[in-house]
Structures are given as C-alpha cells and as structure tokens.
Amino acid sequence: xxxxxxxxxxxxxxxxxxxxxxxxxxxxxxxxxxxxxxxxxxxxxxxxxxxxxxxxxxxxxxxxxxxxxxxxxxxxxxxxxxxxxxxxxxxxxxxxxxxxxxxxxxxxxxxxxxxxxxxxxxxxxxxxxxxxxxxxxxxxxxxxxxxxxxxxxxxxxxxxxxxxxxxxxxxxxxxxxxxxxxxxxxxxxxxxxxxxxxxxxxxxxxxxxxxxxxxxxxxxxxxxxxxxxxxxxxxxxxxxxxxxxxxxxxxxxxxxxxxxxxxxxxxxxxxxxxxxxxxxxx
Numbered sequence: 001x002x003x004x005x006x007x008x009x010x011x012x013x014x015x016x017x018x019x020x021x022x023x024x025x026x027x028x029x030x031x032x033x034x035x036x037x038x039x040x041x042x043x044x045x046x047x048x049x050x051x052x053x054x055x056x057x058x059x060x061x062x063x064x065x066x067x068x069x070x071x072x073x074x075x076x077x078x079x080x081x082x083x084x085x086x087x088x089x090x091x092x093x094x095x096x097x098x099x100x101x102x103x104x105x106x107x108x109x110x111x112x113x114x115x116x117x118x119x120x121x122x123x124x125x126x127x128x129x130x131x132x133x134x135x136x137x138x139x140x141x142x143x144x145x146x147x148x149x150x151x152x153x154x155x156x157x158x159x160x161x162x163x164x165x166x167x168x169x170x171x172x173x174x175x176x177x178x179x180x181x182x183x184x185x186x187x188x189x190x191x192x193x194x195x196x197x198x199x200x201x202x203x204x205x206x207x208x209x210x211x212x213x214x215x216x217x218x219x220x221x222x223x224x225x226x227x228x229x230x231x232x233x234x235x236x237x238x239x240x241x242x243x244x245x246x247x248x249x250x251x252x253x254x255x256x257x258x259x260x261x262x263x264x265x266x267x268x269x270x271x272x273x274x275x276x277x278x279x280x281x282x
Contacts, residue, residue, distance in 0.1 A: 149185040
C-alpha cells in the first residue's frame with residue numbers, strides 16, 4: 001500500500017518537473033540542438049577554468065572579433081605563400097600589426113586595422129627576406145576580409161540570443177571586415193550592433209574605445225560582459241570596468257598586467273555556462 005502511494009507521489013513529482021522543464025524550453029524558443037547545449041552546460045561545469053560571478057544581471061555581451069572568427073585560415077594562407085616560413089611570418093606579422101596600431105594611436109597618426117595589417121605584413125616579409133609579390137600580399141590581406149567562424153560559433157550565439165541578451169561586436173577591426181564575416185557565416189541576424197573602434201580613430205585598450213559599447217547600448221558597464229580573445233584585451237576591458245570573460249582558444253598564459261578575467265574557457269560553451277550561472281534568479 002505504502003509502495004503504491006510512494007509510486008503515485010513520485011509520478012506526480014515527475015509530471016510537475018516535466019511540465020516545468022517544458023515551460024523553460026518554450027521560454028527560450030530555440031531548437032532542440034541548442035537546448036541540448038544549454039542542458040550540457042548546466043551539468044558539465046568543469047569547462048569554466050576561473051569564475052567570479054557578477055552582481056548585476058548581464059544584459060548584453062560585447063565580443064572581440066576572434067572569439068567568433070577563426071584566424072587559422074590566415075596562418076594557412078601564410079604557409080601556402082611561404083612554405084616552411086608561414087608560422088614564423090605569422091608571429092612576426094601579428095606582433096607588428098598591434099605594435100603599429102598602438103604606436104600610431106599614441107603618436108596621433110591613426111590608420112585603420114587593414115592599413116596597419118598591410119604595413120605590418122610588408123615590414124615582416126622584408127625583415128625575413130621573403131619575396132612578397134603583389135599577388136601574395138593581396139591574398140594574405142584578403143583573408144581578413146573573408147573571415148570564417150569557429151565551429152561552435154553559430155550554435156553558441158543562437159543560445160545566447162535565445163536567452164534575451166543583446167550581442168554586439170566591440171573590435172579594433174573595421175566595420176566592413178566584421179560585417180563581411182557575419183554575412184558570410186549568416187550570423188548577422190544575431191548581432192544587434194557592429195561597433196568598431198575605427199569610428200573614433202582609436203584602438204583598444206583606449207578607455208574611449210571600450211566606452212563605445214556603453215554609449216551605443218545605453219547600459220551600465222557592469223551590465224555588459226566583454227568577451228576577449230587575447231590576454232591584453234582581458235586586462236584592458238577590466239581596467240575600463242567591464243566584467244570580462246576570456247575565450248582562451250589558444251591556451252595562452254595570463255598576461256602580467258594585474259588583472260584576471262571573471263571567467264575563462266577554451267570555447268564558447270564555457271561562456272554560456274558562465275552567463276547562465278550569473279543570471280540565475282536575477
């Protein structure tokens with residue numbers, strides 16, 4: 001008798017829980033594949049390597065370009081252009097792009113990302129005594145205008161958008177570069193804004209560059225989660241006052257700049273987990 005009663009109670013409990021679960025699914029209005037990603041992120045919590053939750057509810061996410069876009073095809077093109085020298089060229093070129101951006105910013109001689117990339121490539125090839133033909137230069141630079149998304153990007157931004165968040169870019173890349181990549185990968189419908197620091201002739205980590213998202217979204221900085229790809233961008237965003245998540249796809253060490261991210265993981269599933277935890281009950 002008691003056993004039958006207990007089974008009846010357990011069945012009623014199951015029905016209520018199932019109905020509550022269905023209500024949650026309907027609230028998100030996203031497909032089964034994406035819901036599975038949310039489910040897995042709730043139960044497999046080891047993906048976030050560091051975690052410091054934020055007091056306010058996250059209302060928007062401002063992405064740097066490379067948590068969404070995959071830079072590896074650029075490196076592949078460099079190796080194809082200069083067999084056996086591609087990796088070394090990429091290291092030199094990548095450093096020179098940022099050095100030129102920051103030097104020009106400090107010196108009041110601004111040039112946009114693509115111009116800095118071109119100058120950095122020309123110098124790097126000359127330094128390595130590589131014959132950079134016009135064809136090779138144009139091919140390498142065109143990779144920046146034809147960016148591919150990381151394999152997890154589409155599913156992840158669907159999940160985040162389905163959670164009611166505003167998604168924007170806040171990047172040193174030009175608006176054209178970002179827009180081309182979004183349209184190519186059919187991700188443009190998920191992003192509210194493309195915010196390029198080119199609009200103010202500056203680059204992150206200039207505080208005015210980070211402030212663009214606050215101005216455009218009309219939100220408090222504490223309500224915007226900045227998502228970085230590079231360690232220096234983690235520090236810059238934290239200096240400005242953004243809660244910051246590091247999508248550390250390359251497994252890079254933390255920069256010695258006196259700041260740590262609120263959370264970090266190797267891919268975007270950790271970001272979903274972090275936002276779900278932070279916004280729970282708020």
